[in-house]
Amino acid sequence: MTRAAERVSSGRPLRARLGRDDIIMRGYMTVIAVYLVVALALPLWAMMSKSFSTYRFDLRLYEFQVSDEAGAFHAPPVTAHELNQRLRIASSADLATNADGRLPATSFFPDFSFRSPVKYRIRGTSDDAVYLVGSDRTSGTQWVELSSNEFRRVMLRPVAGRGLDNYSTYFSTPSLFHSIENSLFIAFVSTVITVTLAFGFAYALSRSCMPLKPVFRLVAVLPILVPSLLPGIALVYLFGNQGMLKELLLGHSIYGPIGIVIGSVFFTFPHAMIIITTALAISDARLYEAAVSLKASKWKTFWTVTIPGARYGLISAAFVVFNLVITDFGLPKVIGGQYNMLAVDIYKQVIGQQNFEMGAVVSVVLLVPALIAFAVDRFVNKRQVALLSARSVPYAPQPSRRFDWLCFGYCALIAVFLVGLVAVCQFAALVKFWPYDLSLSLRNYAFDLMDGGGWDSYYNSIEMALWTAVIGTFVVFTGAYMVEKTKGFDSGRSLFQLLAMLPMAIPGMVLGLAYIFFFNNPSNPLNALYGTMAILVICTVTHFYTVSHLTAVTALKQMDREFESVAASLKQPFYKLLSRVTVPVCLPAVLDISIYLFVNAMTTVSAVVFLYAPTTTLASVAVLNMDDAGDIAPAAAMGMMIFYTNAGARLVHAILSRGVLARTQAWRAR
Amino acid sequence: MHRHEHTAGRSAAGGALAAAARADVPRPVYLRIDGLSKSFGSFQALKDISLTIHDGEFVCFLGPSGCGKTTLLRAIAGLDLQTSGTIEQAGRDISTLPPAERDFGIVFQSYALFPNLTIERNIAFGLENAGRTRVEIATRVAELLELVGLPDQGKKYPAHLSGGQQQRIALARAIATAPGLLLLDEPLSALDARVRVHLRHEIKELQRKLGVTTVMVTHDQEEALSMADRIVVMNHGVIEQVGTPTTIYREPSTLFVADFIGETNQIAARSAGASSLAFADKVLGSVAHGLAEGQPVTAVIRPEDVTPHALGYREGADRRNLCDVTIAEMEFLGSFWRARLAGARLGQGPLVADFSVNAVRRLDLHEGAAMTVELPAERLLAYSRNGADDASG
């Protein structure tokens, strides 16, 4: 008793001795966490620091000496800095530039004439000084003597530094910061339209007895199977200057906000529809019965029961759509015309102008709304889950001829819109030379004659998608298992959860750019990955980590919490339980994760557009590049190849789920 | 905070009576828990628990939800590590060992059967990788299925069995490896009442047959009373009392135990000497309580201890304890009648008494009838009313 008393008073909590399982699980979790740090946190860090890396002309680095007309040097050497102070030629802001900056040396000599017999000397005051004579890169502290005609070709080059210059440049360049407004506007309008349309669709699905419900459900998710830029291509064929339905636009151009919004509605529709359908499915029939007994009008019931019941679903759908639209790159790239959006700006800055620092700045700007939308979505999601667990009676719709046909008509319209855009693409892909030769041919499938990497891109995409599905599913599921089932180690687990949630908040463009900065750095030991299939797989797995992780966690949470305790009491290692019980029971979720990763790997453009290499061109990027080069029909053809591949993969997934699962999950049947 | 060392030899209410306990037969100590505490943040789930459990004993942890009983069980299993304190099993200090290095089998309320494995493979799960041949495993599984009375169900999946059958399979799986300690975490509470009563008996039989030391957590007093060799009554993270079912029932050492187990009449009174209690109007003899005169107490008597007599009965050891009452209300509960008696002049409210069907017939008891009841002094308990829980008998 005294012994015990002493122990209590010493007050030091006990630490459990770690079993073999604990050590393996913690070790493995750490490995996955390190993976996420390397594949996510460090690249983002590299990108942030790039946005602060600046280039300035350092005028103290250069010294000039000017001769007299006879070519003799009497005047003392003078630095560019001194000249600038005397003559006030360039302000401090003028001296901020980018990696490509050039400052003519002659700008410090207002009375310079290239015909003058005067000679010039230039040298650096330190070895850091770099300047060009014509296109020859010169540096060092040696005097270089030049005739006037040669001196005219001298350009000073900037030196690298750190600071906020890039941000001040960004916010003082209207063509850049206007994109913020544009992006917010497009995202807002698309969100309102998509959520409204999707709500109607989901409402019809869950509240009516209309025919063909399964067909509508299937059609509604079609857009998930195609890259987001495919609707853009379809819209060109429908509403472009040679468009089949051009007149419907009443003279407005499809290239710009109209096109972006229509396309965004198309590709975000399934996401909103799924979320809202889930929200409507949980509403309580008892409330409707109460409303009927109170003789509330249908309209009133709708606003007092339906909408409040689905509010979290609606909010969540809105922010998901908002995030998808604002971070999407493919669609505005194809149909945006001159309408600048943030995600496209990143591409333009990096690919068009090789201004990596500014690309990093735009990325940081794009992160802000994406992070906010993400945070709200997570917050709302928690509420939604709480609502889900409430006890309620599911609502069973009663047939009503008029209402059902109204719903049917509405859903049919939406279905025509969704299927129509895809069908137009297929038609475009088969027409020989739109609009002059409408005969059908497979000419547009001769990808090897086009930009984008040819058929190899297609095979690469499939390879990449398969690797992503296999490796991604493995990493995500085992990671989720460890974080769910490891005992203790709370700080490690919450850090892991944070890392696993982060990818959802990171736009693909930002991730891709961050990868360039991080991996394409010779001093990085992981540099060897750059330009390989591996980096595409790593990037894609990371990009789509969060949703997969949440799917896995949800499935694991439905497992009896005590399985691990039982296995431990039976002295069986966790991996036996994992392989014999957990994975087989979670097989539907595992398959869901892999099809999700596969489909997204096939369609993703944003992150990988910065990362593909000669041997790893991808189909989705080929669609972009072919469209870019004006080969719109082949772009549509490749887009449809992606569609059919994804549809095929979904089919295989469905067969697997029904067939193999029926066998392995025999226990589910009663 | 004060400490108790709870063993069979020292059940709190009067040492002499403990001789009746079966655990008096000397058995070696199998599990020794010493100074165990567990906090979740600022909440203390277990406060300095000390307890010994003997080899082959069936012990129930009984208490309301949140009393710490499951926490204590999980600490023994190593599933939730205690904040401080030691646990010794068969002479080995297992305080900080991971579950896999301890020696126990466990059955949960949810059964935790692996849904995708057949019954056979569920039971065989712990038998594999232990140097047994296939045939040995199959034999052992068959033997276990036989033992739990489900010999032909081996090929089925858990979902195909009823809840009671699943629980028996869970039990078979837990004892398959012949663990030294069997832990049962509310194993019967997910079952319906009939099955529960039946399984109670079966589990007890099985435990007796195997002689395995068993700890069961339950919030159901009937379960604990009918199954346990000893009951550990817990409340707010401390052990209120340890004792055989009869001790716990008949000599609850605290008001909490008295109240939690069985029905009670609780009447405010004052101590009137070592074995007397002063009620509103009269003084009654009681069990020796040792409380100073005048101290406020709660007097407790169980309804079935209220003995019925014909009106005017004046015999017996202590006539002070006879009260003339009228029956205000009678309720037929099958095997007995429950009566509310008015006019006992003991305190406010009626006195509740359970009378056998025989007695009712014999004494012709009915609502409105007048009668005499005896509150036997040896069944009238008193608990100090100073602190809420800190009562002593």
Add this chain to the structure above:
Amino acid sequence: MNKPTFLLGALAGGLLLTSGAAAQTSLTVYTAVEAEDLKRYAETFNKDHPDIQINWVRDSTGVITAKLLAEKNNPQADVVWGLAATSLLLLKTEGMLEPYAPKGVDMLDKKFVDKGNPPAWVGMDAWVASICFNTVEAAKLGLKAPGSWKDLTRPEYKGHVIMPNPNSSGTGFLDVSSWLQMFGEEGGWTYMDALHENIARYTHSGSAPCKLAASGEIPIGVSFAFRGAKSKAAGAPIDIIVPSEGVGWDMEASAIIAGTAHLEAAKTLLDWSITRTANEMYNTGYAVVAMPGVAKPVQHFPEGLLEAMIENDFEWAANNRKRILEEWQKRYDSKSEPKS
């Protein structure tokens, strides 16, 4: 860094295996040459040098330049074969090119060879700006064919002209830099201000305007002659117009990337790239090639293209590129409303 290296290495290991093993020396060649020509180029080269395998990295001029600059400290390319001289000049000023005088470089027109000694790059052929004009669509809209750059600013063409964005397209930049050289800085910007009023949109790629004109998406596309000829050959109802003021041009050129691990093979490729065979090969698409006397007329190429090519100061263009692009972006890239 050991753990992640190990992990990612293990992940990568499986993937790297699939990227194929090369039997002979294989060169990674970055190029902006039209995709449909690449196969032919490699095949013709391999007839003479079967031991060197070419792995093409093809993208638009802007993308390839960006890629090369991004990889400045860790070059992935061995050779650049077919990239705008303006871009190669940029690379040269970054010290990224390995100067080398290919065998027979004296045979080339001096205009087509870098002035350094040894030269940092050698030219292949010239690609020349011109206007693709869709006669069918123009007839529908009642548009007459423009004869000059200045014609494009006439109000009747409002919304009917597409040109490449100079920020991303080499063709776009050569248009802009040629206007600035022909009309003078001030005149050039005034011209572009007026032109901007008529532009329907700026495309990312230089060939897109002609392809869009060919498909009738727009009547007038500012692109380059080679692309126009191809589209015309494919049956598009277009005319290729050489504006009377003269046309900007850029050359496609080749260079060795400094630090290549396959210097010998790279030299072999560069030597071959200026041979007569190679020049004849370029001539199938390009009317103007680096070796004098080789060029034969190319089908569908407009008359008088050669004569219309301006004196182009590549060095000026390269050294003023950033300034020009910034100015252009400031003036024209902030349109918030689309043109209809």
